[in-house]
Amino acid sequence: MPEVLKAPLVVEFPFTRSLGPVQSAFLTGLREQVVLGVRTADGRTLVPPVEYDPVTAEELSDLVEVAPTGTVTTWAWNHDPRRGQPLATPFAWVLVRLDGADTALLHALDAPGPDAVRTGMRVRVRWAAERSGAITDIACFEPYDGPAAEPGGHDGRFEDMVTGIVAPARLDYVYSPGRAQAAYIAGLAEHRTVGERCPSCHKVYVPPKGACPTCGVATSEQVEVGPRGTVTTYCIVNIKAKNLDIEVPYVYAHIALDGAGLALHGRIGGIPYDEVRMGLRVEPVWTEGGRHPDHYRPTGEPDADYETYKEML
Amino acid sequence: MEPIRDIAVVAFAQSDHRRTSDEHSEVEMLLPVLHEVLDRTGLRAGDIGFTCSGSSDYLAGRAFSFTMALDGVGAWPPISESHVEMDGAWALYEAWTKLLTGDADTALVYSYGKSSPGSVRDVLTRQLDPYYLAPLWPDPVALAALQARALIDAGETDETELAAVATRSRASATANSHAQLRGSVPQGDYLVRPLRTGDCPPIGDGAAAVILAAGDRARELCERPAWIRGIDHRVEAHSLGVRDLTDSPSARLAAERAGAFERPVDTAELHAPFTSQEVVLRKALRLDDSVRVNPSGGALAANPIMAAGLVRIGEAAARIHRGESDRALAHATSGPCLQQNLVAVLEGDTR
Numbered sequence A: 001m002p003e004v005l006k007a008p009l010v011v012e013f014p015f016t017r018s019l020g021p022v023q024s025a026f027l028t029g030l031r032e033q034v035v036l037g038v039r040t041a042d043g044r045t046l047v048p049p050v051e052y053d054p055v056t057a058e059e060l061s062d063l064v065e066v067a068p069t070g071t072v073t074t075w076a077w078n079h080d081p082r083r084g085q086p087l088a089t090p091f092a093w094v095l096v097r098l099d100g101a102d103t104a105l106l107h108a109l110d111a112p113g114p115d116a117v118r119t120g121m122r123v124r125v126r127w128a129a130e131r132s133g134a135i136t137d138i139a140c141f142e143p144y145d146g147p148a149a150e151p152g153g154h155d156g157r158f159e160d161m162v163t164g165i166v167a168p169a170r171l172d173y174v175y176s177p178g179r180a181q182a183a184y185i186a187g188l189a190e191h192r193t194v195g196e197r198c199p200s201c202h203k204v205y206v207p208p209k210g211a212c213p214t215c216g217v218a219t220s221e222q223v224e225v226g227p228r229g230t231v232t233t234y235c236i237v238n239i240k241a242k243n244l245d246i247e248v249p250y251v252y253a254h255i256a257l258d259g260a261g262l263a264l265h266g267r268i269g270g271i272p273y274d275e276v277r278m279g280l281r282v283e284p285v286w287t288e289g290g291r292h293p294d295h296y297r298p299t300g301e302p303d304a305d306y307e308t309y310k311e312m313l
Numbered sequence B: 001m002e003p004i005r006d007i008a009v010v011a012f013a014q015s016d017h018r019r020t021s022d023e024h025s026e027v028e029m030l031l032p033v034l035h036e037v038l039d040r041t042g043l044r045a046g047d048i049g050f051t052c053s054g055s056s057d058y059l060a061g062r063a064f065s066f067t068m069a070l071d072g073v074g075a076w077p078p079i080s081e082s083h084v085e086m087d088g089a090w091a092l093y094e095a096w097t098k099l100l101t102g103d104a105d106t107a108l109v110y111s112y113g114k115s116s117p118g119s120v121r122d123v124l125t126r127q128l129d130p131y132y133l134a135p136l137w138p139d140p141v142a143l144a145a146l147q148a149r150a151l152i153d154a155g156e157t158d159e160t161e162l163a164a165v166a167t168r169s170r171a172s173a174t175a176n177s178h179a180q181l182r183g184s185v186p187q188g189d190y191l192v193r194p195l196r197t198g199d200c201p202p203i204g205d206g207a208a209a210v211i212l213a214a215g216d217r218a219r220e221l222c223e224r225p226a227w228i229r230g231i232d233h234r235v236e237a238h239s240l241g242v243r244d245l246t247d248s249p250s251a252r253l254a255a256e257r258a259g260a261f262e263r264p265v266d267t268a269e270l271h272a273p274f275t276s277q278e279v280v281l282r283k284a285l286r287l288d289d290s291v292r293v294n295p296s297g298g299a300l301a302a303n304p305i306m307a308a309g310l311v312r313i314g315e316a317a318a319r320i321h322r323g324e325s326d327r328a329l330a331h332a333t334s335g336p337c338l339q340q341n342l343v344a345v346l347e348g349d350t351r
């Protein structure tokens, strides 16, 4: 068995999200150092505010200001902060019920150590120096000994409302392709194309996935296919892809390598795009250091008979 | 309410759950499990009336990752198939409703997850509310620790009792060759206080599969089918700050609607990845010391994300198949701090 192949895989998106009226007011408020809650029909004030009552599902819109001071309802000491978390130094995760609110907000508490934190302790908001209308406009909470702050009575109407957030997210993976695909990739490094034959229906899969999707059984018998093959079908690409250094128009084709039970994809070169045809016999062209064929070019053989590839269209 | 057809779990199989499985792709990990569960019934992939799976693209780091795994079930020519981006326990719920309609007499349910390629603590932050929570990256251990502190403050448990839950679970797992953490495991240092490494589940890769069958078909396929007497799932508010973290009203309601409180159960397989969550669930599900809780070792011994809930149903059913239980409760959870809960009640025929 070849060594396990591994490669870093980074999935990263700047998620752009629009806000409804309640979230818009709350996040705009944070930008202006105002904390807003939303009042329910039975008189509770939910902070952070939501658009629908979690008990009755009634739509909510009655915004009220609450204090930036509050009480810890539960906490957990995080001695080893992870990427993206509010503080880079050890801190407590806390749920805080702000004065004037009936529910608790999750955030971080800056404290010297776990012995300085307890349920019931008083805290206040520490605002971020630069605020944009996001939950991170609250930098964290900090211990606070004074009386409850008086909320300002803001009604949630601001000029220049924040209507959306951009939430960047990045996750890091180490991708391993598994046994069958690792063998395929290892073969390509030697300019060989290796498929796997199904023990039940005897079809040769290339690239192999380790399973026959028709029979639902594992495949393991390795079979070298190609290098030559037949164009089974194709399309002419007229739009240049971003970051792709290939002149349009060009031809992208399904190619049934000799001995393979299904066609794989590849670009056709070395022939004018309008002369590519079904049945054209082709062979791979490798570039220096390439990890897979750069493209396929005509072999000069007579075209394959339709009957020989009609099952692989 | 009595179900309109009798439906049973007739077979269960699972992989060995391990820290890494990087020598195998998802479908390569899954195939032996699918073959084992089919072999137990003598069915072939093509005989199955309905197939439903559970998995997560975020664990795999790839969009539509479940389509790769479909190669393992012989999805050509086309089969009747569905997928949930949830634990396989919810796929089983979908399959159960499909069998109730009479459209199929057998169903294959499978689920799998590889946590090893990424950082599961980071990955699971992406299931949180994207406006107020996800930008802070609170990981599942942190959220469970908030719940544990709330329980300790309420006098419902303490760190010694939590450690005992961990010890009992991993001692039970010595009899489970598939489990990842077995026997004597140190309680370890705090991961996020008050939770220590021992209070938290192992991170690993694994797969599970179950076959359901209706009525006489179930009796043909299994000597002692595990009849699903009731199954229900409930959800509560996503926001932790509006919930009472010391209780699980959604688990209690699901159990009530599944009929769990009508007669005592002898066994409970609980999907409680954190020791503190077992404390919450024992209370919500009214499980006293007469009930064998997690004889498999539970999620503290093996927690393949997306499969651990289906494993609970499978383990409960397998005990009924073997005659070690007559009436069992199986539970699965999803979301932060037991946000969503599914409860199934399984029974064997009277002996």
Ligand SMILES: [Zn+2]
Binding pocket: A198, A199, A200, A201, A202, A203, A212, A213, A214, A215, A216
């Ligand atoms: Zn086959």
